[in-house]
Amino acid sequence: MNVANLKVSTQITLADGSLVEVLDVMPAEAQVRIRYIDTLGAPELVGTEAVVSSDDVIAVVEGTHTEGLA
Secondary structure (H helix, E strand, C coil): HHHCCCCCCCEECCCCCCCCEEHHHHHCEEEEEEEEEEEEHHHCCCCCEEEHHHEEEEEECCCCEEEECC
């Protein structure tokens, strides 16, 4: 997915099922800096920050609706 389309504060879903918040978008590197909001099986990650590849982003959360990305 093209991470340049993401905005700071957007909630997204990662390939591992984690719900995260976008903190910074780095389109030149095709990466996003995120903060974990909820995870499947790794509660110790909640509240931590990481940099993920655009390949890890599978959906944008829009209110109660999740929009999958191709």
